[in-house]
Amino acid sequence: xxxxxxxxxxxMSMHEFMNRYGTESQCADALERARWPAGFRCxxxxxxxHYRVRQDARILFQCRACRHQTSLTAGTMMDSTKLPLRVWxxxxxxxxxxxxxxxxxxxxxxxxxSYRSAWLINQKIMATMAHNDEAAPLQGDVLxxxxxxxxxxxxxxGRGSPNKVPFVAAVxxxxxxxxMGVKMSPVKAFTTKAITDWARKNLKPxxxxxxxxxxxxxxxxxxxxxxxxxxxxxxxxxxxxALGWVNTVLGNLKTAINGAHKAFKFRKYAAHYLGxxxxxxxxxxxxxxxxxxxxxxxxxxxxNRQHAIRGLAELGA
Numbered sequence: 001x002x003x004x005x006x007x008x009x010x011x012m013s014m015h016e017f018m019n020r021y022g023t024e025s026q027c028a029d030a031l032e033r034a035r036w037p038a039g040f041r042c043x044x045x046x047x048x049x050h051y052r053v054r055q056d057a058r059i060l061f062q063c064r065a066c067r068h069q070t071s072l073t074a075g076t077m078m079d080s081t082k083l084p085l086r087v088w089x090x091x092x093x094x095x096x097x098x099x100x101x102x103x104x105x106x107x108x109x110x111x112x113x114s115y116r117s118a119w120l121i122n123q124k125i126m127a128t129m130a131h132n133d134e135a136a137p138l139q140g141d142v143l144x145x146x147x148x149x150x151x152x153x154x155x156x157x158g159r160g161s162p163n164k165v166p167f168v169a170a171v172x173x174x175x176x177x178x179x180m181g182v183k184m185s186p187v188k189a190f191t192t193k194a195i196t197d198w199a200r201k202n203l204k205p206x207x208x209x210x211x212x213x214x215x216x217x218x219x220x221x222x223x224x225x226x227x228x229x230x231x232x233x234x235x236x237x238x239x240x241x242a243l244g245w246v247n248t249v250l251g252n253l254k255t256a257i258n259g260a261h262k263a264f265k266f267r268k269y270a271a272h273y274l275g276x277x278x279x280x281x282x283x284x285x286x287x288x289x290x291x292x293x294x295x296x297x298x299x300x301x302x303x304n305r306q307h308a309i310r311g312l313a314e315l316g317a
Contacts, residue, residue, distance in 0.1 A: 011287035017093050027085035028059070031072045034292075035299040043075065044068040077128050079303035083121075087111050091121045092298065095129075096290045100259035101276060123272055123309050125294070130275020132297040133282060138172040138181055139204040143246040144211045144220075145169045146190050149257075149274075150266040165266045166190055167274060168198055169253075171246045179245045181282045184253065184274035195219035212243060253277055 021027050032040075040050050042063035049064040060069045073079055078088055091111060094102050108118035148164040170183040183202045187194045196219035203209070205224030211217035213229040220227050230242055238244075256277055264273065283290045 006284055009287045011097050012093065012291050016288075017090075017291070021086065021089045021093070024084055024086055027089045028072060030089075030292075030295060031085060031299065034296045035072065035076070042066060042068055043070055075303065077124055077298040077301045077304065083113065083117065087113065088121065088298075089295070091118075092125055092294045093291050095122065095125050095276070096280065096294050097287060098260070099280070100256040101126075101261075101273070101280075103260050103262075106260075120306055120309070123269065124304055125298070126272040126276040127304050127309070128298055128301045129279035129294065130271055131301055133183075133275050133279040134201070136181070136282070137202050137204050138170055138183055139207050140180075141173045141208045141210070142203060143171045143173070143243055144209055144217060145243065145246045145250065146212075146214055146216075147250055149186075149270050165270045167270060168195070168202075169246055169250050170202065171249050173245065177245075179249065182249055182278050184278045186270040186274065190214065190216045192216050192219040192222075196222040199223035199225055210242065212240075249281070252281075 021030060039048055040061055041048055042050065042061075042065065045063060045066045045068070047063055047065040050061050051064065053060040053062050053069065058071055060071055062069045072085075073081055078085075081088065091107060094107065094110060102122070104115060104119040104122045107122055108115045111118060111121070113121070145168075146166065147169050148166055150164045165186055166189060167184055167186040170185075171179050172181045174180045185198055185202060187198055192215070195216045199207075199209075199220040200223045203220065203223060203225055207220075207225040209217065209220045209225050209227045211227065211229045213231040217229065218227055230240060232240060232243075238247075253274075257273065261273075280290070283293060286293075
């Protein structure tokens with residue numbers, strides 16, 4: 001059996017990571033390159049002329065024109081952090097390279113921070129991954145399926161269980177029929193309107209959508225997509241090869257979540273975990289480059305405060 005080159009990539013080794021980002025100055029230089037690839041520009045007036053001011057252990061950039069001061073992390077995912085940059089970089093490395101993601105408890109032990117800090121770092125990085133993954137809609141031939149996060153509560157089963165969070169799983173295929181990209185998106189319910197709204201955000205008009213015949217998936221037509229379906233009935237997923245890849249990806253998602261997490265608040269944080277899985281899958285062809293990509297995405301993502309993360313509105317609330 002031939003080796004899957006994508007599956008057996010070397011990725012970025014810990015030794016290579018430490019050589020590149022092992023010190024605070026290396027992380028600061030990398031963050032400055034990511035934030036201002038053409039050189040510093042004042043975020044207020046766009047003037048390049050500036051000087052650097054040392055404040056405690058931090059370096060501030062002060063514009064010579066408007067005298068506005070900014071730091072490397074101001075206005076980014078890491079805004080107002082008191083942690084060293086190398087802690088954030090190590091977290092981004094571990095989260096991006098771990099096939100199944102990583103739990104906050106494991107992150108706490110590896111980073112040497114409190115559980116509260118590790119949990120928040122994990123949530124912020126996953127939210128960044130989810131936010132940036134939303135920017136690229138799927139196109140071409142796309143398989144879609146309905147799925148749920150969470151299990152049944154005692155005495156309450158079926159699709160209507162309050163412990164289950166519905167989400168759409170979508171996989172785009174290349175010309176050879178192999179998966180290229182995925183979208184895992186929580187929805188309020190499997191209704192035609194919810195699927196239409198989802199398709200307008202996640203699919204390009206003209207996309208050819210294949211589903212299992214659930215009525216709500218006809219909503220993609222209102223988003224300018226073509227829709228065909230295969231009625232599943234009582235058949236098992238393995239008996240329907242045309243939908244094989246979406247079922248395979250859902251199996252990978254289940255393995256990833258169960259492999260790293262005992263439990264999390266599905267209804268509150270589903271978008272983070274699903275978005276992080278999709279981000280890793282969609283950038284799987286270049287594991288080594290994923291670290292630098294995530295660093296770049298982190299400086300282009302607006303601050304996500306702890307109170308906002310912890311106070312996320314539940315779906316359907």
